[in-house]
Amino acid sequence: MTIVKRFIAGAVCPRCGEMDTLKMYRDESREYRECVRCDFSDSMALDGSDQPEGELDTRVNRGGKVELEPAQPLNFVANPGSTKH
Template identity: 60%
Template sequence: MTVIKRFIAGAVCPRCGQMDCLRMYRDDEREFRECVRCDFEDTQRLDGTPEVQELETRVNQAKPVLDAGERPIRFVPNPVKDSGK
């Protein structure tokens, strides 16, 4: 089965802002958009259900690797001064 890619007349690319450079094509369950100038790509399900994507947080990302000799900075709170009154 060959994929037929069609240009979308009057459409503006969300990344580069150029007009008439977006084309679209479909497979059995998805619709694809792509820009021929800046390589922008976007997909959407044909049944309209949203894509489930987990938000990136500090908990679900890999911990940064420190180079040899590097140490994390530790912040120590200032001591509370007694006014003596």
């Protein structure tokens, strides 16, 4: 049996957050998803009976300190030539 892997249009990977990188395929009893950018993969029984084991490791809930770049404030000045207030 040849397995045909198809991309899921518009799908966002739950691990890396990239759009249009998930592909899916099936066998007789399971449906599989894989991301082509990161190492994410999962599967589910076709009858929907599987429940995820624990929390999925995503870019949001990973541990570690997040480094933010300092933000520069923007000052908006009204057009001095304008007569409307």
